[in-house]
Amino acid sequence: xxxxxxxxxxxxxxxxxxxxxxxxxxxxxxxxxxxxxxxxxxxxxxxxxxxxxxxxxxxxxxxxxxxxxxxxxxxxxxxxxxxxxxxxxxxxxxxxxxxxxxxxxxxxxxxxxxxxxxxxxxxxxxxxxxxxxxxxxxxxxxxxxxxxxxxxxxxxxxxxxxxxxxxxxxxxxxxxxxxxxxxxxxxxxxxxxxxxxxxxxxxxxxxxxxxxxxxxxxxxxxxxxxxxxxxxxxxxxxxxxxxxxxxxxxxxxxxxxxxxxxxxxxxxxxxxxxxxxxxxxxxxxxxxxxxxxxxxxxxxxxxxxxxxxxxxxxxxx
Numbered sequence: 001x002x003x004x005x006x007x008x009x010x011x012x013x014x015x016x017x018x019x020x021x022x023x024x025x026x027x028x029x030x031x032x033x034x035x036x037x038x039x040x041x042x043x044x045x046x047x048x049x050x051x052x053x054x055x056x057x058x059x060x061x062x063x064x065x066x067x068x069x070x071x072x073x074x075x076x077x078x079x080x081x082x083x084x085x086x087x088x089x090x091x092x093x094x095x096x097x098x099x100x101x102x103x104x105x106x107x108x109x110x111x112x113x114x115x116x117x118x119x120x121x122x123x124x125x126x127x128x129x130x131x132x133x134x135x136x137x138x139x140x141x142x143x144x145x146x147x148x149x150x151x152x153x154x155x156x157x158x159x160x161x162x163x164x165x166x167x168x169x170x171x172x173x174x175x176x177x178x179x180x181x182x183x184x185x186x187x188x189x190x191x192x193x194x195x196x197x198x199x200x201x202x203x204x205x206x207x208x209x210x211x212x213x214x215x216x217x218x219x220x221x222x223x224x225x226x227x228x229x230x231x232x233x234x235x236x237x238x239x240x241x242x243x244x245x246x247x248x249x250x251x252x253x254x255x256x257x258x259x260x261x262x263x264x265x266x267x268x269x270x271x272x273x274x275x276x277x278x279x280x281x282x283x284x285x286x287x288x289x290x291x292x293x294x295x296x297x298x299x300x301x302x303x304x305x306x307x308x309x310x311x312x313x314x315x316x317x
Contacts, residue, residue: 031283035074039283041053044070051080057088057243062243064181064232065197075283079108079236086178086241093157093175093207095119095126098148099164100141102133107253116307118168121136126173127155128308134180134300135314140267142217142227147313148212158207166202167251179206179235186252200242206235214238215291218276223269226277233280234287263298287288 031039050067055314071079099116101108108130119126131148145161152159158175160182171182185192195202208267214234221227279285295309301312 004203022084028145031074031078036283039074044072044282045076046070051083051239052085055085060245060247061099061180061243062246064244066236068198068207068243069281070175072282075281077214078283079135082236082239084176084241088180088241088243089177089270090172090174091177093125095124095158095160095173095175095205096148096152097128097160097162098145098152099128099130099162100139100144100148100173101130101164102139102163110253111164111167111301114167115162118171119173122173124173127152130308130310132310132312134312138222140219140222142221142231142298143295143297143315144313146216146292146295149208149216150292150295151295151299151311153208154205155206156315158205159211160205161199163205164226165255167253168203169249169251171203171248172245173205173252174204174247175207176243177207178206179210179240179242181242183246183250184244184246185249187249188252192249197244199228200232201242203248204231210235210238210240212292214240215287215293216295217281217292218287218290220276222289223267223273223275225270229277231278233277237287297311 045066047069050063050065051068052063053065056062066079066083069079097119099111100110112128115128129148129152130143131151148161149156149159160173166183168182169187170177172180173182181200181202181204183199185194186202188257214231214237216234217231221230232242252305276285279288297313297315299311299313303310
């Protein structure tokens, strides 16, 4: 199917939420002021099991596990109250693939042909949006994904939040009724491996109304990691059941520079990301104070490459 067209003005803008959306978001304010205060120092315990551990849809789709998450008693109560079985169904809709990007031209050149071939073969009405960070300094994946979702909102029914180094081998890009992680197995030259059962990144499909109900990603994760954990937890608190396609397979392209297993895990920014994620999970951070509803950005350049559109973006310091 033909790609959809972007028709957006390019200027600094902030997301404006309707009164109904703001009221819906208030349901994410989980704890009383006393409970939030206690959560700052109260010991947390790991969840031994996930109540939906055996839940499957069509034998292929399984909930992304919450087993082993460390939670305070109050957050445990709220999480388990929301952890109920929900059906996963697929429908037809307008898809925007949102790819956060900077300095990965060789990866992008390898991704676009197999991605577009897969989308056309599956009959998906789609557009591919590359959101390139023009701001110097550390990469901000979550903010770029927020920008992409907001920029393409008028032309989208759902999104696939897609890393540039994830090449589809076996993937279902149809519109899911619940958030869906498409990546399970990763293919590398040394062999095939399974992603962590807690992983919620790589390629994630989510309906537009679900992403906005969860207030999108935090804008405050810089550098390596944890913004995906934060997004997963926001979706969980908003009442959605995040699934993984256990048959999803992707080629994982190598990345230059630091890796999670070496220098990156010791960087101060990584430590700050871990602290922020921990504060959210403990109930000490309000997801509604940081996300799509606080997003500001400016599109400084738009380039139509035919099979995809790239926008270069900046934001206030």
